[in-house]
Amino acid sequence: MxxxxxxxxxxxxxxxxxxxxxxxxxxxxxxxxxxxxxxxxxxxxxxxxxxxxxxxxxxxxxxxxxxxxxxxxxxxxxxxxxxxxxxxxxxxxxxxxxxxxxxxxxxxxxxxxxxxxxxxxxxxxxxxxxCAVAPGTVTPAASDHFAVFTPYFRTWSAQGLRGVLRAPRSVRVPEGIASEGLPSRTALPGVSRGLAAGGETEGRVRLAAWLRTDVAAYADRHDDLAGDATSRLSPHLHFGTLSPVELVHRARGKGGPGTEAFVRQLAWRDFHRQVLAARPAAAGADYRTRHDRWRSLETAREDVEAWREGRTGYPVVDAAMRQLRHEGWMHNRGRLLTASFLTKTLYVDWRVGARYFLELLVDGDVADNQLNWQWVAGTGTDTRPHRVLNPVTQGKRYDPDGTYVRRWVEELRGVEGRAVHEPWKLRDPERAVAGAYPDPIIELADGLARFKRARGRD
Missing domain, CATH: 3.40.50.620 (HUPs)
Structure with missing residues (x-):
């Protein structure tokens, strides 16, 4: 003993x-x-x-x-x-x-x-x-890790997972081991006002509710910005208040396309971990260089500040950035849109965006954050590295009636319907309703042309 x-x-x-x-x-x-x-x-x-x-x-x-x-x-x-x-x-x-x-x-x-x-x-x-499947457990024949998600997911899905362990009934701790006092969030400055509560108890309640009521529709609604139909379990996975092994088992036990789509997202999380485990330098260096000559911070300073503050003039981008500041969390579709806008429309180094996200994201995780940023920037594992997400098109597709934008961009709450995604096209009386909302900081066509030139695709 x-x-x-x-x-x-x-x-x-x-x-x-x-x-x-x-x-x-x-x-x-x-x-x-x-x-x-x-x-x-x-x-x-x-x-x-x-x-x-x-x-x-x-x-x-x-x-x-x-x-x-x-x-x-x-x-x-x-x-x-x-x-x-x-x-x-x-x-x-x-x-x-x-x-x-x-x-x-x-x-x-x-x-x-x-x-x-x-x-x-x-x-x-x-x-x-x-993680559900440990890094290095599944590897392709000629490498120490998978560089493309789809073949990784096929192999990952075929792996048998260990069983779920029950919580212990009793824990005996030796006497006399000194401890510091428990911290409290109330004593911390700079916390986002809408930050969710943490802890295993909260995580298990949220998981149970998610599996009971929402996961069935996940395949159809996970990109619905206004519907907020994602699990919001990422902070609990980041801090380990929920077990990814248990999540996979319980989701698979429910069955259906919604749970399959949810499990796929858990596999993405493991995918990034096996990439980072094999290539630790990818936390700060291009996984696959495109020889980008990113704009200098001095040249891009005003654009970066506008992006951070949610005043780029592109409503869905600004809504997502304001959600980040208020909640310390952002919808996944919003993460894709804001990252694409910074790296490809503004042509700013992905590390600038990744660093800012880590300053605010409660689920800020080195593997997921850095490698997702690289995926969007085209320096990571994306098989279509030069794709550019148009924020107007994306806003109309994933927030068709503008509810998400109006929720977060106060200046546009009086603008009805899809018109909220292009406020610069409003007639004078309607434009006045938008108040102090800024004009776009860049024309999308100009940003796209610059990006294509930089990547040698013009």
Whole structure:
């Protein structure tokens, strides 16, 4: 009988948690540990919205552990230093940790393993905690990863998933292990006013409601901007308050085209993880270079500011950017449109947009965010890298009566119907209704021509 540590990272739950289950098997006591990682803060990834959601998650995790006789131990600083310190205090023999894919996470794991082994302790790393199919599990014949989603999805779909683990009934924590106090979102400045609540309890309630009422229509409605018919589970997947393995099992158990489309999105998430695991540099460098000569920030400064503030003059783009600022979240179709507008219509480096999204997105994830931005910019895995999304056409297609635009662009709430997507065409009396809404910062034809020249396709 021995003492184990479970180091929680992006897996802040009790249900379907392989590291926790493994730590409890045979151990006399277990230390559930979370370390506020100084390295994450120093790298600029500790954004207010994610810190607020994290605070909710930690408080909920602690409450769940206390219901089972345990508690969460919180520390701050260098993860390796703090884990080794807690291990010494608890006289722990081993540490259990979920695998992760970023270069930073992999380096942290290597450092932790060396430090623990130097003290005579073991590190156990568990796959399929933050993904359904672990990176490297499925690979094509001539590569270490899939570079195209469709063949990956076929192989991914054929994989058998592990079973879902029940939450533990009891957790015994050693006495005398000091802990910092639990954080609270109310003490954090700069949090989006409409930010959703975090925590496993909230995530499981949302999942149950989604599977019960909305997932059946997902295949038909997932691009409906005004209908808001997506699951909104991405923050819970990012923080691991929900298990992707459990989501796939439960969705497949429902059956139907809606759940098939939803599972496909979960596979996209795993796809990006296996790309980043194999090519960590893709977090900041082109996966497939197009030799772009992006506009300098000095030249594009005013355009970038207009894009950030939601005043480009293209209503669906501005609506999505204002939703991002208010909620710390954006509809997936909005993400595609805003990213295409920045990288292809304005011809601004995708890293500028990816960095801004990470400042606000509660689900801001290195793999999904960076590789989705690259997909849209044409430097990633998209098989049609030069496609450009027209915001007017897209707005009319995915927000046909303008409800989404009017919801987020206050200046246009008096403009009725599809006309809201082209306010510059309104007659004078109608134009006056639009008030201070700006004219377009660029003609779409001019942006398209510049992009084609830059890519050598004119």
């Amino acid at each position: 021995y003492v184990s540590i479970v180091l929680f990272t992006a897996d802040l739950r009790l249900h379907d948690h392989p590291p926790l289950r493994a730590a409890l098997d045979g151990a006399r006591e277990v230390v559930p540990l979370f370390v506020h990682d100084r390295g994450v803060t120093d790298a600029g990834f500790a954004a207010p919205n994610r810190l607020a959601f994290l605070a909710d998650c930690l408080r909920d995790l602690d409450a769940g552990l206390r219901e089972r006789g345990g508690r969460l131990v919180l520390r701050s600083g260098d993860v390796v230093t703090e884990v080794c310190r807690v291990a010494a205090e608890a006289e722990a023999d081993e540490v259990h940790l979920a695998a992760d894919v970023s270069a930073y996470a992999q380096a942290r794991e290597r450092r932790l393993r060396r430090a623990l082994e130097a003290d005579g302790r073991r590190l156990h790393v568990h796959d399929t905690v933050t």
